[in-house]
Amino acid sequence: MTETFYDVLRRQGISRRSFLKFCSLTAASLGLGPEFVPTMANALETKPRTPVLWLHGLECTCCSEAFIRSAHPLASDVILSMISLDYDDTIMAAAGHQAEAIVDEIIEKYKGNYILACEGNPPLNEDGMYCIIAGKPYLDQLKKAASNCKAIISWGSCASWGCVQAARPNPTQAVPIHKVIRDKPIIKVPGCPPIPEVMTAVITYIATFEKLPELDRQGRPKMFYSQRIHDKCYRRPHFDAGQFVEQWDDDSARKGYCLYKMGCKGPTTYNACSTTRWYGGVSFPIQSGHGCIGCSEDGFWDNGSFYNRLTNINQFGVEANADQIGLATAGVVGAAVAAHAAVSAIKRAREKGGNE
Amino acid sequence: MAIQTPNGFNLDTSGKRVVVDPLTRIEGHMRCEVNIDKDNFIRNAVSTGTMWRGLEVILKGRDPRDAWAFTQRICGVCTGTHALTSVRAVEDALDIKIPENANSIRNIMQLSLQIHDHLVHFYHLHALDWVNPVTALKADPKATSELQKQVSPSHPKSSPGYFRDVQNRLKRFIESGQLGPFKNGYWDNPAYLLPPEANLMATTHYLEALDFQSQIMKTRVIFGGKDPHPNWIVGGVPCAINVDGVGAVGAINMERLNYVSSIIDQTTEFIEKVYIPDIIAIGGFYKGWLYGGGLSGKSVLAYGDIPENANDFSASNLLFPQGAVINGNLKEVHPIDFRDPEQIQEFVPHSWYKYPDEKKGLHPWDGITEPNYVLGPNAKGTKTNIEELDEGGKYSWIKAPRWKGHAMEVGPLARYVVGYAAGHKEITEQINFTLKALDVPVEALFSTLGRTAARALEAQRSCYLQRHFMDKLIANIKAGDSSTANVDKWEPESWPAEAKGVGFTEAPRGALAHWIKIKDTKIDNYQCVVPTTWNGSPRDNEGNIGAFEASLMNTKVERPEEPVEILRTIHSFDPCLACSTHVMSEDGRELARVKVR
Numbered sequence: 001m002t003e004t005f006y007d008v009l010r011r012q013g014i015s016r017r018s019f020l021k022f023c024s025l026t027a028a029s030l031g032l033g034p035e036f037v038p039t040m041a042n043a044l045e046t047k048p049r050t051p052v053l054w055l056h057g058l059e060c061t062c063c064s065e066a067f068i069r070s071a072h073p074l075a076s077d078v079i080l081s082m083i084s085l086d087y088d089d090t091i092m093a094a095a096g097h098q099a100e101a102i103v104d105e106i107i108e109k110y111k112g113n114y115i116l117a118c119e120g121n122p123p124l125n126e127d128g129m130y131c132i133i134a135g136k137p138y139l140d141q142l143k144k145a146a147s148n149c150k151a152i153i154s155w156g157s158c159a160s161w162g163c164v165q166a167a168r169p170n171p172t173q174a175v176p177i178h179k180v181i182r183d184k185p186i187i188k189v190p191g192c193p194p195i196p197e198v199m200t201a202v203i204t205y206i207a208t209f210e211k212l213p214e215l216d217r218q219g220r221p222k223m224f225y226s227q228r229i230h231d232k233c234y235r236r237p238h239f240d241a242g243q244f245v246e247q248w249d250d251d252s253a254r255k256g257y258c259l260y261k262m263g264c265k266g267p268t269t270y271n272a273c274s275t276t277r278w279y280g281g282v283s284f285p286i287q288s289g290h291g292c293i294g295c296s297e298d299g300f301w302d303n304g305s306f307y308n309r310l311t312n313i314n315q316f317g318v319e320a321n322a323d324q325i326g327l328a329t330a331g332v333v334g335a336a337v338a339a340h341a342a343v344s345a346i347k348r349a350r351e352k353g354g355n356e
Numbered sequence: 357m358a359i360q361t362p363n364g365f366n367l368d369t370s371g372k373r374v375v376v377d378p379l380t381r382i383e384g385h386m387r388c389e390v391n392i393d394k395d396n397f398i399r400n401a402v403s404t405g406t407m408w409r410g411l412e413v414i415l416k417g418r419d420p421r422d423a424w425a426f427t428q429r430i431c432g433v434c435t436g437t438h439a440l441t442s443v444r445a446v447e448d449a450l451d452i453k454i455p456e457n458a459n460s461i462r463n464i465m466q467l468s469l470q471i472h473d474h475l476v477h478f479y480h481l482h483a484l485d486w487v488n489p490v491t492a493l494k495a496d497p498k499a500t501s502e503l504q505k506q507v508s509p510s511h512p513k514s515s516p517g518y519f520r521d522v523q524n525r526l527k528r529f530i531e532s533g534q535l536g537p538f539k540n541g542y543w544d545n546p547a548y549l550l551p552p553e554a555n556l557m558a559t560t561h562y563l564e565a566l567d568f569q570s571q572i573m574k575t576r577v578i579f580g581g582k583d584p585h586p587n588w589i590v591g592g593v594p595c596a597i598n599v600d601g602v603g604a605v606g607a608i609n610m611e612r613l614n615y616v617s618s619i620i621d622q623t624t625e626f627i628e629k630v631y632i633p634d635i636i637a638i639g640g641f642y643k644g645w646l647y648g649g650g651l652s653g654k655s656v657l658a659y660g661d662i663p664e665n666a667n668d669f670s671a672s673n674l675l676f677p678q679g680a681v682i683n684g685n686l687k688e689v690h691p692i693d694f695r696d697p698e699q700i701q702e703f704v705p706h707s708w709y710k711y712p713d714e715k716k717g718l719h720p721w722d723g724i725t726e727p728n729y730v731l732g733p734n735a736k737g738t739k740t741n742i743e744e745l746d747e748g749g750k751y752s753w754i755k756a757p758r759w760k761g762h763a764m765e766v767g768p769l770a771r772y773v774v775g776y777a778a779g780h781k782e783i784t785e786q787i788n789f790t791l792k793a794l795d796v797p798v799e800a801l802f803s804t805l806g807r808t809a810a811r812a813l814e815a816q817r818s819c820y821l822q823r824h825f826m827d828k829l830i831a832n833i834k835a836g837d838s839s840t841a842n843v844d845k846w847e848p849e850s851w852p853a854e855a856k857g858v859g860f861t862e863a864p865r866g867a868l869a870h871w872i873k874i875k876d877t878k879i880d881n882y883q884c885v886v887p888t889t890w891n892g893s894p895r896d897n898e899g900n901i902g903a904f905e906a907s908l909m910n911t912k913v914e915r916p917e918e919p920v921e922i923l924r925t926i927h928s929f930d931p932c933l934a935c936s937t938h939v940m941s942e943d944g945r946e947l948a949r950v951k952v953r
Binding site for chain 2: 062069076091131133169193282284287288
């Protein structure tokens with residue numbers, strides 16, 4: 001008998017009461033009302049594990065590394081109890097033709113009912129032979145595995161957008177998954193890597209509710225990617241007050257002021273870092289003193305230096321005294337809103353241009 | 357046909373050819389082909405890097421202060437070590453000195469990576485080559501508990517009930533028929549030598565380590581904001597220190613320092629109570645299986661790392677040893693010069709790249725790389741459906757780096773051999789302790805098992821060094837120094853028109869260096885020579901075989917159709933193929949645009 005998620009919790013000495021509490025917290029964190037709690041509890045108590053084929057193209061494996069760092073649920077519980085990770089060349093015991101046989105077996109046995117998780121992306125140049133699996137282009141393996149899957153999860157910025165190997169001039173002609181697989185639902189979970197708990201939450205959501213999460217226009221789960229890092233940043237009051245770090249390790253850096261002038265891309269980056277943070281809330285890039293580099297955004301490698309300010313707006317100067325800061329605030333907020341609007345408009349135009 | 361290589365191996369290609377592709381449980385993509393004689397001994401080995409991303413051409417023309425972020429994405433497993441190498445290369449080129457606190461914080465982060473990487477490598481990438489989780493079902497939980505208490509008396513999780521619970525969980529998992537990562541393993545292969553109780557103990561620790569490992573990287577989340585891929589800056593570290601003023605809650609304060617300190621303690625405890633005892637215990641059952649030495653007893657290379665004092669990269673200031681041992685002569689450790697064009701060179705006669713003159717090697721500052729994907733005349737299959745490669749022609753996306761013409765092994769064992777040869781006190785003590793515990797002679801070090809053991813010993817030593825740098829950081833703050841960054845040369849206007857530099861680290865997998873040329877404030881050339889390029893190297897002009905290939909030679913395989921022994925030895929290097937196969941052309945010349953499907 002397959003061990004369900006509920007069994008795992010019970011085995012760990014967790015009471016039913018706590019289990020239901022976990023369900024309500026998870027439901028709340030996914031933006032769901034209390035009416036979903038029984039559904040979630042029922043699913044976690046009874047369902048067998050969904051087969052997952054996790055393929056690796058051109059990538060750096062940071063997504064897998066992020067996944068195993070999830071604090072809740074733990075990766076061991078996901079792998080042993082929530083899904084059946086039948087193919088993942090990074091951790092699987094089998095190799096060579098015994099490994100490849102698994103792809104065929106899962107396609108045959110679970111037609112239309114397995115999830116294809118993609119980490120990395122396929123190169124198109126050199127007939128795809130910049131990434132070789134079993135003597136053939138990775139693209140062949142990808143297309144075969146995609147042909148009968150229920151849905152695709154594009155892990156990270158490689159699979160979602162192209163990421164570093166697709167940065168100019170993209171020598172291997174690496175392309176994101178949605179450019180080569182067009183007939184399957186694709187959930188993009190961008191980030192380099194994505195937040196570990198966001199990755200496990202997306203998997204849990206699908207396993208629990210037996211449906212795919214609601215996506216935004218770019219194909220990302222709305223629940224984690226609909227707000228800018230800047231909007232929920234704990235340093236935001238310093239932005240509004242015109243208090244900025246001017247150089248590394250200056251007095252303002254030690255006081256935790258806003259990193260906008262150091263090139264922070266929080267104002268144009270849609271991700272959950274400033275809310276969920278990393279490793280169960282330990283920190284996130286801005287908290288640790290470096291600006292956001294925008295790693296979950298399409299084409300973030302080609303938007304100029306990470307230390308360039310987003311826009312050259314001069315009216316953000318730090319004021320001489322508290323009274324003047326107070327007076328300046330209204331103007332600063334107005335300018336900030338205008339800057340956001342302008343940046344968003346440029347981004348929209350750029351994305352349109354890139355999606356021809 | 358038999359051939360003797362200049363580095364002392366007799367290759368015979370007459371036996372049955374066995375192909376392993378994909379070679380799993382590594383970072384990236386790799387293929388391996390071997391010839392096995394009638395007595396099931398490997399008599400020829402061919403290792404192939406099967407991916408290429410071209411990161412260095414992508415770096416051309418960019419801001420050198422951004423290079424760490426790009427190069428960090430070379431690898432998400434050894435995440436951070438490329439970034440650290442990169443900021444060191446830029447700091448070397450521009451003569452930037454970093455504060456002592458930044459050096460301590462960088463060392464703590466780099467050591468976290470060593471420990472994490474080694475632990476995850478052993479339990480999650482390597483253990484299934486030694487441990488059979490399926491026979492763990494036959495174990496007696498009480499006897500397993502006895503074994504655990506004997507192996508690691510102070511490990512708190514050792515009761516018969518605990519092991520019974522894990523066994524039940526495993527039983528349900530296996531009986532479900534959904535075997536997940538264990539599916540199609542080689543579980544009835546006689547190459548697995550552990551008794552059921554040791555298998556249950558080790559499988560239990562596979563799960564314990566999986567649950568624990570993320571703790572280790574919290575140090576990097578605190579100092580670098582996230583992990584994998586924390587943030588770094590040229591000139592120091594981005595996290596400011598403020599232990600008593602206004603805004604301390606937004607900086608590295610007492611709570612953050614305590615947090616890091618507690619992580620270091622927990623990490624040390626796990627390594628000492630679980631990892632080290634498991635290595636000794638599992639090693640005890642396999643000490644008769646001493647295949648896999650390859651180049652480790654002949655030629656090893658270590659760049660050194662973990663500077664005691666900031667900005668001093670001389671061998672005497674590095675706590676990880678630096679030097680080269682050649683021809684098996686442990687009496688002499690040769691110094692390394694990264695700038696000498698005759699020392700480190702890369703060759704491509706058997707790599708899928710083109711040089712104007714392929715008889716010559718090129719120093720990284722002058723390196724060129726132009727992809728040239730062609731199969732040798734005796735390859736079987738087609739260009740997009742390779743059945744067998746021809747190692748007489750080009751056969752890998754990895755170049756062949758050589759140190760003064762020698763193929764070298766790099767990595768934890770290479771570091772420990774260099775440290776041992778140099779008479780390094782702590783390293784020698786650790787090696788002697790382990791040899792004594794296993795009751796094996798020093799020659800046993802030069803083996804697959806030795807490589808796996810050296811990695812564990814290094815994780816343990818890294819824990820002590822983390823504590824050392826944590827104490828140093830606190831002492832320095834106490835003495836009134838809170839500085840974490842030097843911004844004198846942050847602005848590109850302060851840079852010379854042209855500069856070149858080199859940065860190096862010891863990545864978990866071995867010696868890593870980046871060479872940078874800066875022109876008019878932009879990157880003019882960027883080259884990385886990485887650990888798996890050394891270890892996974894194909895043949896060179898002289899016919900020398902690389903470390904992976906050498907290590908497989910003359911190994912007995914129990915069942916040629918089940919590659920357990922090949923996996924075991926190749927995994928002992930902890931291969932990282934995304935690292936090894938990204939090299940790109942110096943001049944950034946437009947690559948042949950091959951047809952796009």
